[in-house]
Amino acid sequence: MNLTFYDKIFKPKEYVLPNGKKAYKKASRAPIYVILVLAMCALSVKITGFDMEVLVSRIGQFFVILGEMFPPNTDYMPKIWEPLFDTIKMSLLGSVVGALLSVPFAMLASTNVCPSKIVVSVMRVMFSLIRTLPTIVIALVATLVFGLGTLAGTVAIAVFSFGYIGKLTYEEIETVDMGAFEAMQAMGATRSEAFISAIIPQVLPFYLSNCLFNFEGNVRYAAVLGYVGAGGIGLILNEKISWREYPSVGMILLALFVTVFIIESVSRMLRKKLV
Amino acid sequence: MNQRIQQAYDKRPKDWVYNLITAVIVVGLLIWSGSAVETSGSTQDGGQIALNVLSGIFHPDLSFLFDFSTKGVPYLMLETVCIAFLGTIVGAIISIPLAFISASNLTPLPIAFAGRLIIMAARTIPAFVYGLMFIRVTGPGAFAGLLTMGVCSIGMISKMYIEAIEDLDTRVIESLDAAGCNTWQKIRYGILPQLMPNFASTAIYRFDINLRDATILGMVGAGGFGAPLIFAMNSYRWNEAGALLAGLIVLILIIEFISTRIRVKLTRG
Amino acid sequence: MIKFENVGKVYPNGFEGLKDINLEIDQGEFVAIIGLSGAGKSTLIRTINRMHDVTSGKLTVDGVDVMSLSGKTLRRFRRKIGMIFQSFNLITRTTVIKNVLTAFVPDMPWYRSVFGIYTKEEKIKALECLDKVGILDKAFVRADQLSGGQQQRVALARTLAQNPQIILADEPVAALDPVTANQVMGDFKRINEDMNITILINIHHIDLALKYAKRVIGIREGKIVFDGPAQGTQWDEVLDNIYVGEASREGNIQEEG
Numbered sequence: 001m002n003l004t005f006y007d008k009i010f011k012p013k014e015y016v017l018p019n020g021k022k023a024y025k026k027a028s029r030a031p032i033y034v035i036l037v038l039a040m041c042a043l044s045v046k047i048t049g050f051d052m053e054v055l056v057s058r059i060g061q062f063f064v065i066l067g068e069m070f071p072p073n074t075d076y077m078p079k080i081w082e083p084l085f086d087t088i089k090m091s092l093l094g095s096v097v098g099a100l101l102s103v104p105f106a107m108l109a110s111t112n113v114c115p116s117k118i119v120v121s122v123m124r125v126m127f128s129l130i131r132t133l134p135t136i137v138i139a140l141v142a143t144l145v146f147g148l149g150t151l152a153g154t155v156a157i158a159v160f161s162f163g164y165i166g167k168l169t170y171e172e173i174e175t176v177d178m179g180a181f182e183a184m185q186a187m188g189a190t191r192s193e194a195f196i197s198a199i200i201p202q203v204l205p206f207y208l209s210n211c212l213f214n215f216e217g218n219v220r221y222a223a224v225l226g227y228v229g230a231g232g233i234g235l236i237l238n239e240k241i242s243w244r245e246y247p248s249v250g251m252i253l254l255a256l257f258v259t260v261f262i263i264e265s266v267s268r269m270l271r272k273k274l275v
Numbered sequence: 276m277n278q279r280i281q282q283a284y285d286k287r288p289k290d291w292v293y294n295l296i297t298a299v300i301v302v303g304l305l306i307w308s309g310s311a312v313e314t315s316g317s318t319q320d321g322g323q324i325a326l327n328v329l330s331g332i333f334h335p336d337l338s339f340l341f342d343f344s345t346k347g348v349p350y351l352m353l354e355t356v357c358i359a360f361l362g363t364i365v366g367a368i369i370s371i372p373l374a375f376i377s378a379s380n381l382t383p384l385p386i387a388f389a390g391r392l393i394i395m396a397a398r399t400i401p402a403f404v405y406g407l408m409f410i411r412v413t414g415p416g417a418f419a420g421l422l423t424m425g426v427c428s429i430g431m432i433s434k435m436y437i438e439a440i441e442d443l444d445t446r447v448i449e450s451l452d453a454a455g456c457n458t459w460q461k462i463r464y465g466i467l468p469q470l471m472p473n474f475a476s477t478a479i480y481r482f483d484i485n486l487r488d489a490t491i492l493g494m495v496g497a498g499g500f501g502a503p504l505i506f507a508m509n510s511y512r513w514n515e516a517g518a519l520l521a522g523l524i525v526l527i528l529i530i531e532f533i534s535t536r537i538r539v540k541l542t543r544g
Numbered sequence: 545m546i547k548f549e550n551v552g553k554v555y556p557n558g559f560e561g562l563k564d565i566n567l568e569i570d571q572g573e574f575v576a577i578i579g580l581s582g583a584g585k586s587t588l589i590r591t592i593n594r595m596h597d598v599t600s601g602k603l604t605v606d607g608v609d610v611m612s613l614s615g616k617t618l619r620r621f622r623r624k625i626g627m628i629f630q631s632f633n634l635i636t637r638t639t640v641i642k643n644v645l646t647a648f649v650p651d652m653p654w655y656r657s658v659f660g661i662y663t664k665e666e667k668i669k670a671l672e673c674l675d676k677v678g679i680l681d682k683a684f685v686r687a688d689q690l691s692g693g694q695q696q697r698v699a700l701a702r703t704l705a706q707n708p709q710i711i712l713a714d715e716p717v718a719a720l721d722p723v724t725a726n727q728v729m730g731d732f733k734r735i736n737e738d739m740n741i742t743i744l745i746n747i748h749h750i751d752l753a754l755k756y757a758k759r760v761i762g763i764r765e766g767k768i769v770f771d772g773p774a775q776g777t778q779w780d781e782v783l784d785n786i787y788v789g790e791a792s793r794e795g796n797i798q799e800e801g
Binding site: 088089090144228 | 354416487488501508527
C-alpha cells in the first residue's frame with residue numbers, strides 16, 4: 001500500500017474481516033480541504049470587510065436603483081443605436097482579426113505540426129501570457145496608444161480573441177487524428193499540403209464554432225470597454241450612471257439584453273449546424 | 276465516358292450557391308464593422324507610449340513590488356484574491372437555487388424558462404454597472420467589489436450548474452428507489468455525489484476568471500489592484516503599472532496552475 | 545521490381561526491426577506477408593516507400609535506390625506507390641469524393657489545394673475509381689457515415705486515383721469483420737489481376753492470405769523464415785516455424801516422441 005506523508009500522521013483505518021483478511025481505508029482528505037476553504041473564507045471576510053449586517057440593512061438600496069430603471073426611458077432609444085452598433089462592430093472586427101491572426105501561431109504551438117520543441121514552448125508561453133492580461137488593461141493601453149475611440153476597443157478585443165482562440169485551436173490541432181495526414185504524406189504530399197487537405201477539414205468546424213462563441217462573449221465584454229473610453233455602448237452607460245439617469249440606463253441595458261439575446265440565439269443555431 | 280459515372284457526376288451537390296451567399300454575408304459584415312474603426316487621435320506619439328509601456332513592464336518598480344505594507348503590490352494582490360474568492364463563493368451559493376429552478380428536467384417548462392431569462396438578464400449587465408450600484412449600498416471598497424464579483428459570476432456558474440443537473444444519471448436514483456430509499460436518501464446518495472465534483476470544478480474555474488476580471492472593480496472604486504493600476508497608467512507612471520502587472524501575471528499563472536490541477540483531480544476522482 | 549539486398553533496420557532505441565533481408569518482388573505480384581505482431585511486417589512494408597528508413601543494405605524500386613531520395617524526388621517517387629492502412633486514415637468529416645480527390649493534391653498548384661478547387665476531369669476520375677471498388681453511389685456521403693468495409697474501399701479508391709504501380713497495405717482487414725474482410729481482399733485481387741499492380745499486404749489472417757495471395761512471405765523476429773507460393777506448400781510445418789519458432793517446436797517434437 002502506498003502511504004503518503006498524510007497517511008503516516010492519520011493512520012488508515014483497518015477493517016478485519018471474519019475470515020481474517022484485512023482491508024484498509026485511507027483517512028479522508030476532506031477535512032483538510034474544508035479547513036483550508038474555511039480559513040480562506042475567514043481571511044477574505046476580514047480583508048474585504050464583508051459585513052452581513054450592512055448587507056441585510058442596505059441591500060434595499062440596490063433594488064431601489066434597479067427599480068428606478070423601470071420603466072426604461074424609451075425616448076432615449078434613438079441615441080442608443082449608434083453606440084450599440086459601434087459595440088457590435090468593434091467586437092465583430094476584433095474577433096475576426098484576432099482569430100485569423102492566431103491561426104499561424106496556433107500551428108506553431110502544436111507538437112504534431114511544428115517539429116521544433118523550442119518554438120512550441122515559446123508560442124505556448126506567449127499565449128498564456130497574453131491571456132493573463134486583463135482585457136480592460138489592454139483597452140486602457142490601447143486608448144493611450146491609439147487615442148480614445150472604437151479603434152482602441154477593437155484592438156483590445158482582437159488581442160483577447162488572439163489568446164483565447166489560439167489556445168483552443170492548438171489544443172484542437174493536437175487532438176486531431178493524424179491518420180489522414182500520414183496517408184497524404186505516403187501519397188507524396190508535402191507537410192503543408194497534407195496539413196491543408198487532411199488537418200484543416202477536421203479542425204475547421206471546431207475553429208469556427210469557437211470563433212462564434214468568442215464573438216458572443218465579446219459583445220458583452222465590449223460593453224465594459226467603453227468605461228475606459230474605448231468606444232461603444234459602455235461610454236454612454238457610464239455617463240448616464242454618473243448622472244443618475246436611471247431610466248436611460250434601463251433603456252441601454254434593455255437594448256443590450258435584446259442584442260445579446262439575438263446574437264446568442266443566431267450563433268447557437270450556427271454552432272449546432274457546424275459541429 | 277461511362278453513363279453511370281456521368282449520372283453520378285451530374286447528381287453532385289451544387290453547394291457553390293450556398294458558399295457564395297455565406298461569403299457575401301461574411302464579407303459584407305466585415306466591411307460594415309470596419310466602418311466603426313475611428314479614433315480621436317492620440318495626444319502624444321502613440322509609438323512612444325507603447326515603448327514606454329513595454330519598458331515599464333520590463334522594469335517594474337521593485338520597491339513597490341516588494342513593499343509588504345498595505346500599500347504594496349503583495350497586499351493588493353491578496354486583497355484581490357480575497358475579493359475573487361469570496362465573490363465566487365457568494366455567486367456559487369446564489370447559483371444553486373437558480374440552477375435547480377431553471378433545469379428543464381426538474382421543473383415545469385415555463386418556470387425553467389423564466390429562470391433562464393433571469394440568469395441571462397443578470398449576465399447582460401456589465402460588471403462596472405454592478406460595481407457602481409453596489410457602491411451605493413456599501414460604500415466604496417472591497418466589500419462592494421466582492422458583491423459585484425458574486426452577481427457577475429451567477430450567469431456562467433448557474434449555466435454550467437444547469438448543464439450538470441440536466442446530465443444527471445437517473446439510473447442511480449432508480450436503483451436507490453429499488454433499494455427502498457426515501458427522497459432525502461436519494462438526494463444524499465444519488466444526486467449529491469454526482470453533482471458535488473462538478474459544482475466544485477465550475478466554482479474553481481470561475482474563481483480563475485474572476486481574478487482576471489477583478490481589474491475592472493478597482494477602476495470603479497470597488498477594491499483590489501485596479502484603482503492603483505489605472506492611476507499609475509493615467510499619470511504615465513509605467514514602472515508602477517509594470518510592478519502591478521508583473522504581480523498580476525505571476526499571481527494568475529500560479530492560480531491557474533493550482534486550479535487546473537485541482538480540477539483534473541476532481542474530474543478523474 | 546522491388547529488390548532488398550542485405551537490408552537491415554535498427555531503431556534509434558537499439559531495437560533491430562529488420563535483419564539481413566534479401567527479397568525480389570516482380571511487377572504484378574500479389575504477396576502476403578505473415579508473422580506475429582512486432583515481427584517486422586509493418587517495418588518491412590514501410591521501408592519500401594520510405595515512411596521508415598533502412599539503416600544498412602540496399603533497397604531499390606525499379607532500379608532507384610530508395611535511400612538516395614529526399615525532398616521533392618522522394619515525394620515524386622511516392623506518387624507511384626499507394627498505401628492502405630489498418631485504420632483507413634480517411635478525413636472523416638468530409639465527403640467520400642473529397643477524400644478520393646486528395647490523391648490529386650500533390651500535383652496541383654498551391655492555390656487550388658488551399659481552396660480545394662478540383663477540375664471536372666479530376667472529379668470524373670475520382671468517380672471512376674469509386675466505381676471500380678463498387679461504392680459509386682456513396683460518392684457524396686460523408687465518410688464517417690460509412691461502414692468499416694466501405695471506408696476501406698474509399699481508401700482503396702483514393703490509392704487507385706494516384707495511379708500507382710505498387711500498393712502497400714498495412715493490415716488492411718484487421719479492423720473488419722470476416723465477411724467484409726473477404727470482400728476487401730477480393731477487391732485487392734481484382735485490382736492486382738486487372739491492372740497488373742504489385743500488391744504487398746501485411747495480414748495476420750492466414751486463411752485469407754492463402755486464399756487470395758499468390759506468394760507468401762513469413763517473417764519472424766525481423767528475418768524472412770519462409771518465402772514461397774501460396775499453393776502447394778506443407779503449411780503446418782511452415783506456420784509452426786513462423787509463429788512458434790525453433791525452440792518450442794523442438795519441445796513439441798520431444799513431447800510427441
